[in-house]
Amino acid sequence: SGHHGMPELTELRDIKSLGKSLFFVLDSCMCLELIKLADHKKKAKISHKLLFNFLDLVKRSKARLFPLGGIVELCTDHDSKEIDSEKFYDFFHRIKMIEILPIKHIRNFNYDYANYLTAADFKIPSRLNGFDDMLLPTYCCLLKLRELALINSTRKDCMEKNLIAY
Helix, strand or coil, X not given: CCHHHCCCHHHHHHHHHCCCCCEEECCHHHHHHHHHHXXXXXXXXXXXHHHHHHHHHHHHCCCEEECHHHHHHHXXXXXXXXXXXXXXXXXXXXXXXXXXXXXXXXXXXXXXHHHCCCHXXXXXXXXXXXXXXXXXXXXXXXXXXXXXXXXXXXXXXXXXXXXXXX
């Protein structure tokens, strides 16, 4: 339902009213859009209108962003399979800033990442020890579920079929 496969606000509010947590799991493309928005604002080569509508939905439904898998994909060296932890935290903080900003500040580009808490304020481990082995397979599982959903449909009556196929 909704435009461009986005759920309706009423559906999301119904989930929240049941006391459930609501997360939007972001892939690498979505993470990159948010990172570009944080860095380049109006000049970002992204679909501002679609992104603003998505962020408006996230904020109005009181959902949280879950960018972990997408950031891991963006920061993983495809040869060594190691995650660049400096890049990881840098990207994470850009997305976090967008997540916590009021939607009107985002729409008006009334923010400055340079003034936001940056990765330099943290002691960055040179490697995300132990996480590499868990994060990549977890993200691959999410991508596989997405692939099945795109093949079979994302309708509620297809969810069980998708999980069985998975």
